[in-house]
Structure formats: C-alpha cells, structure tokens
Amino acid sequence: MIDVCLLGCGGMMPLPYRYLTSLMVRYNGRSILIDCGEGTQVALRRKGWSPKPIDLILFTHYHADHISGLPGLLLTMGNAERTEPLLIAGPRGVERIVNSLRVIAPELPFEIRFREIREAQETFDLPGEKDFHISAYRVNHNVTCYGYAMQLDRAGRFDADKAAALGIPKPMWGRLQKGETIETQSGVLTPDMVMGPARKGLKLAYCTDTRPCEGVLKAAAGADLFICEGMYGEADKAAKAKEHKHMTFAEAASMAREAGVSRMWLTHYSPSLTRPEEFMPSVRAVFPAAEAGKDGKTAELNFEDQQ
Amino acid sequence: MIDVCLLGCGGMMPLPYRYLTSLMVRYNGRSILIDCGEGTQVALRRKGWSPKPIDLILFTHYHADHISGLPGLLLTMGNAERTEPLLIAGPRGVERIVNSLRVIAPELPFEIRFREIREAQETFDLPGEKDFHISAYRVNHNVTCYGYAMQLDRAGRFDADKAAALGIPKPMWGRLQKGETIETQSGVLTPDMVMGPARKGLKLAYCTDTRPCEGVLKAAAGADLFICEGMYGEADKAAKAKEHKHMTFAEAASMAREAGVSRMWLTHYSPSLTRPEEFMPSVRAVFPAAEAGKDGKTAELNFEDQQ
Numbered sequence: 001m002i003d004v005c006l007l008g009c010g011g012m013m014p015l016p017y018r019y020l021t022s023l024m025v026r027y028n029g030r031s032i033l034i035d036c037g038e039g040t041q042v043a044l045r046r047k048g049w050s051p052k053p054i055d056l057i058l059f060t061h062y063h064a065d066h067i068s069g070l071p072g073l074l075l076t077m078g079n080a081e082r083t084e085p086l087l088i089a090g091p092r093g094v095e096r097i098v099n100s101l102r103v104i105a106p107e108l109p110f111e112i113r114f115r116e117i118r119e120a121q122e123t124f125d126l127p128g129e130k131d132f133h134i135s136a137y138r139v140n141h142n143v144t145c146y147g148y149a150m151q152l153d154r155a156g157r158f159d160a161d162k163a164a165a166l167g168i169p170k171p172m173w174g175r176l177q178k179g180e181t182i183e184t185q186s187g188v189l190t191p192d193m194v195m196g197p198a199r200k201g202l203k204l205a206y207c208t209d210t211r212p213c214e215g216v217l218k219a220a221a222g223a224d225l226f227i228c229e230g231m232y233g234e235a236d237k238a239a240k241a242k243e244h245k246h247m248t249f250a251e252a253a254s255m256a257r258e259a260g261v262s263r264m265w266l267t268h269y270s271p272s273l274t275r276p277e278e279f280m281p282s283v284r285a286v287f288p289a290a291e292a293g294k295d296g297k298t299a300e301l302n303f304e305d306q307q
Numbered sequence: 308m309i310d311v312c313l314l315g316c317g318g319m320m321p322l323p324y325r326y327l328t329s330l331m332v333r334y335n336g337r338s339i340l341i342d343c344g345e346g347t348q349v350a351l352r353r354k355g356w357s358p359k360p361i362d363l364i365l366f367t368h369y370h371a372d373h374i375s376g377l378p379g380l381l382l383t384m385g386n387a388e389r390t391e392p393l394l395i396a397g398p399r400g401v402e403r404i405v406n407s408l409r410v411i412a413p414e415l416p417f418e419i420r421f422r423e424i425r426e427a428q429e430t431f432d433l434p435g436e437k438d439f440h441i442s443a444y445r446v447n448h449n450v451t452c453y454g455y456a457m458q459l460d461r462a463g464r465f466d467a468d469k470a471a472a473l474g475i476p477k478p479m480w481g482r483l484q485k486g487e488t489i490e491t492q493s494g495v496l497t498p499d500m501v502m503g504p505a506r507k508g509l510k511l512a513y514c515t516d517t518r519p520c521e522g523v524l525k526a527a528a529g530a531d532l533f534i535c536e537g538m539y540g541e542a543d544k545a546a547k548a549k550e551h552k553h554m555t556f557a558e559a560a561s562m563a564r565e566a567g568v569s570r571m572w573l574t575h576y577s578p579s580l581t582r583p584e585e586f587m588p589s590v591r592a593v594f595p596a597a598e599a600g601k602d603g604k605t606a607e608l609n610f611e612d613q614q
Contacts, residue, residue, distance in 0.1 A: 013383055014346070016353040038379045039321070039346050046323040064378050064411040072345045072375045076320050096410075103407035104371040 007043035059090030139210030147207030156196035220259035230266035233279030253286035366397030446517030454514030463503035527566035537573035540586030560593035
C-alpha cells in the first residue's frame with residue numbers, strides 16, 4: 001500500500017489559505033517528498049505526518065516556490081534526531097543549490113547524499129526498496145524541470161501446488177517467495193520455479209510546471225493516480241498558460257484521458273485562482289475521474305484485489 | 308504615528324497555528340521588517356499589509372527561523388514590481404548569507420544594499436527619514452545577535468509670537484518649522500529662533516534570542532513599546548532558558564519594569580508553549596502593562612498629546 005498526501009496545491013507564492021504544491025508519499029515505513037516550498041514543513045505538521053522518515057527528496061526544479069522550505073525542513077528533521085542518510089535528487093546543480101541554501105542550516109545530524117538527474121529520463125530505486133522504482137522525466141518548462149513517476153512492482157502469486165510437486169521443503173517456500181535463490185544438495189532453487197507471472201503493481205505520476213508533452217504522457221500511462229499541473233481553470237487563460245509554460249485544467253484533462261490513468265488530481269494553482277472547484281464540471285466532461293486537489297488531500301493506493 | 312505589527316510570535320519552527328517571530332513597522336509610507344523566517348510573507352499577507360514598501364530589513368541573527376523566508380519575500384516584492392533599493396542590515400556576514408540564499412532568487416528588479424553591523428552598538432537613520440533613528444545593540448545569545456530600537460524624534464513647538472516679534476514674514480514660518488535655514492537680505496534665519504525645545508518622541512524596542520543583559524535594558528529604557536523575548540512561561544524552565552540563552556516570561560517582566568517602559572509584549576515562544584496567556588497573571592504581578600504577543604497583534608504609537 002502506498003499513502004499519498006498532496007500537502008499543498010499552490011503555485012508561485014504561499015498564501016494564508018493555500019500551501020505551496022508538495023507531495024508526500026509513504027511506503028513501507030519510508031517517505032518521499034516531492035518539492036519543498038516555503039511552508040511545506042507546516043503543511044506536513046498540519047497533516048500530522050512526520051518529517052523524520054523522509055528518505056528521499058525529489059526536486060522538480062529550483063524556482064523558490066519549490067525549494068525555499070528546504071533549510072527549515074532539514075533543521076526540523078535534525079531536531080527530530082534523524083541520523084540515517086537522506087538522498088536529495090534533482091536536475092543539474094542540486095548539490096550546489098542545496099549547499100548554498102544550507103548557509104543557514106550548516107549542522108545536521110545526518111548525511112545528505114545527492115543524485116543529479118541529467119538525462120531526459122532516468123530510473124532508480126527508492127533506497128532500500130528494490131521493488132519501488134522512481135522515474136524522473138524531463139518536462140517542458142522555461143527552465144530544466146522534471147516530473148516524477150513511482151512504480152511499485154508486485155510479484156506473481158506463489159504456486160503451492162507446483163512447490164509441492166517439485167518436492168521443495170516447506171521451510172524454503174517463504175524464502176523463495178521473497179525472491180531468494182537457494183542452493184540445496186540436490187541443486188539450485190530459484191523463485192521463478194514457484195512464482196506465477198508478475199501481477200499489476202501500483203503507479204503514481206506527478207508533474208508541475210510544464211506544457212502538455214510526450215514525456216508526461218508516457219510517464220503517466222496507466223497510472224493509478226496522476227497528479228498534474230493545472231495553473232489556470234479559466235479557458236481564456238490558455239494563451240497565458242502557453243506563454244508561461246504552464247497548463248490549463250482542460251489541457252491536464254486531455255493528458256489524463258490520453259494517458260489512460262485511473263484518477264487525476266489537479267494542483268499548482270495560480271494565486272489568482274480562488275475556486276478551482278468551479279471549473280471541474282467542464283474538466284470532468286473531458287476526463288470524468290478528475291478531482292481538484294486541495295491542501296491535505298490524501299489517497300491510499302492499494303493493489304487491485306486489496307482495495 | 309508609527310504602526311507596529313507582530314506578524315508572528317513563534318520561535319524555533321513555524322507551526323500551523325503560529326508564525327515565526329517577525330515585526331513590521333510602518334512610518335510615513337515606509338516599512339521596516341525585523342527578521343523574516345519561513346512563512347513571514349504569508350503572515351504579512353494575512354495581515355493585509357504589503358511587502359512592497361519594505362525599505363529596510365533588519366536581521367537579529369542568522370538562525371534559520373529568523374531568515375529562511377527571505378528568498379520568497381524578495382521574489383514577492385519583485386513580483387509586486389518594487390524598483391527602489393532595499394537596505395538589509397544584520398550582524399557580520401549579512402551580504403554573504405543573503406547572497407547565498409539568493410541562489411533561488413537571483414533576479415530581482417531592485418537593488419539590495421547591505422549594512423553590516425559590527426560594533427556593540429550602532430545607530431543609523433531609516434533611509435530618507437532623518438528623524439527616525441535605528442539603534443542596533445548586541446544581546447547575549449549563543450551566536451552574535453542584535454536587538455533593535457527605533458526612535459522617532461519630535462521637534463519643539465513653533466512659537467508664532469516669537470516669529471512675529473522677530474518680524475519674520477509669514478511665508479517663511481513653515482519652512483523654518485520644517486528645519487530649513489533661510490538666508491534673507493537682513494541676515495540668516497534658523498529654526499531654533501522660532502522653535503521650542505524638542506518634545507518627547509516615540510521609542511520602540513525589540514529583542515529576541517537573549518538572556519537579560521545591560522544592552523537590552525539600556526535600549527529599552529523608557530520605550531513606548533518593548534517587544535521582548537519570552538521563550539518559556541513555566542517557572543521551572545528557568546535553567547533551560549539560561550542554558551539555551553533565552554528568557555522566561557518572569558525575566559522579561561523584570562527587564563520591562565527595570566527599563567521603565569510603557570508597555571511590553573512577549574514573543575518568540577517555544578513550540579512547547581501552547582497557551583502563553585495562562586502565565587500572564589504572574590507576569591503582570593511583576594510588570595502590570597505586560598501582554599502576551601500573538602500573531603497579527605498590532606499597535607499604533609502616537610505622540611503623547613495625539614493619543
């Protein structure tokens with residue numbers, strides 16, 4: 001199961017009634033944060049989730065509304081006595097930029113490791129979780145900017161009849177199920193001997209600060225949840241969205257439909273957009289499973305037969 | 308008249324129900340901000356005051372809870388199309404630290420000027436206001452930290468009888484009253500010829516992050532409003548306050564009494580202090596004109612005969 005919380009849904013600047021867009025994802029005791037604008041640590045506290053287990057912070061880009069909350073968050077993680085290393089990944093310059101901001105957070109009780117994303121598309125595992133893959137993909141903004149998709153694999157079903165027929169002793173069943181290869185006196189036992197084909201896993205896709213593009217479509221394809229840039233609700237702001245390399249709600253809805261996602265949440269609203277809900281009827285006419293994101297909006301993603 | 312707003316009253320970390328301690332002071336169309344932690348621009352917006360006319364930002368020190376909101380504030384001032392220069396003053400390193408944080412706010416439509424405070428006590432004028440003096444004074448914290456006092460001078464009363472007796476033509480009265488020296492064919496006219504002795508002005512004193520000390524007492528002496536560090540309300544936290552170089556409410560009350568101020572507001576509360584009001588009866592037993600600061604608490608300071 002993956003827990004998802006849209007901590008905030010605002011773009012450009014934090015507002016009294018709207019935190020900046022940031023996403024927290026929890027899986028198996030680990031947490032991942034995408035972006036950390038001014039106030040993200042407060043949004044997290046309001047939600048009641050802890051910053052201490054954040055193992056990975058992903059930055060889409062380095063405009064201040066996506067990173068200015070980092071020094072405060074790092075200090076709060078330090079005050080919570082985190083000692084495990086933290087991985088921070090983002091476009092070119094991540095180490096230089098984070099270290100420059102750390103002029104006001106120089107002493108931390110944990111190590112920061114960096115992963116600089118350079119290619120148009122890169123995939124890596126959540127540290128310590130070989131079934132949880134993170135894919136960074138370049139989007140189309142006025143600076144280098146990435147979206148992120150997360151994929152949780154799900155192994156096939158264990159075939160007990162087959163294991164029994166092969167005469168595999170029962171104490172080894174669990175080990176094979178967990179993916180272990182076992183050497184016995186009579187030969188080598190491998191998981192594929194007793195496991196069925198891989199089952200449908202879970203997929204979460206995320207992007208802000210982009211025009212509609214192939215990269216987003218590909219990354220979002222078939223996602224269980226697609227959280228998407230939607231700066232403007234008003235149809236007459238299409239030209240403005242194009243100029244500033246953002247998306248309208250209608251454009252996001254078209255992307256969701258084309259990518260064949262199960263659900264979509266809109267986020268990254270312009271400060272001028274006070275009532276996103278007003279525009280949802282026309283959005284749902286294009287893509288029925290669209291929802292307006294709001295601060296603290298939460299979902300549990302479960303495997304299809306565990307919902 | 309001076310307008311004062313305590314934008315937030317929290318110390319250490321921003322909370323969902325409490326912004327970090329920051330003070331905004333408005334005088335004659337100009338604004339001064341003391342400290343700018345994460346969320347200060349949101350607190351300002353909640354108050355409904357504009358960041359655009361901020362001509363001076365004063366930093367007490369560079370712990371993150373006092374400066375982490377700066378990049379976002381600068382960008383918001385830029386978005387508001389400020390073009391006038393901004394003066395930023397603070398302890399040693401101000402230019403290096405601000406420029407390091409500006410890695411995420413590199414392009415601004417206004418110039419930033421710096422004033423590095425090095426002496427135990429320094430006084431300078433609010434740019435463009437020769438009657439409004441700012442005094443920086445070193446306090447006693449675990450890093451170099453300054454408190455600030457602001458003094459608005461008030462000229463003496465214009466003596467119309469004297470001006471008439473001296474035969475000064477009426478069109479010159481206003482100019483003399485504004486401090487102008489006028490050369491006439493019959494000699495030089497100076498303001499002191501027609502102005503009475505300077506009247507009582509206004510004084511505002513501010514400190515956070517300090518133990519009680521002589522510097523604070525001297526700077527606060529006779530202030531119309533003294534806004535003072537009060538991290539802990541509980542009497543049994545006196546040792547903790549001493550260890551971390553903060554103050555208890557009781558210590559702040561003693562300082563206010565000794566300095567002979569008119570009013571005191573407490574601020575810079577520990578996140579563990581949820582109900583400052585609970586401790587006020589014992590604070591008022593020491594200094595009756597004490598008030599618990601709260602986010603958005605506002606005062607107008609007026610000359611004594613204009614209240």
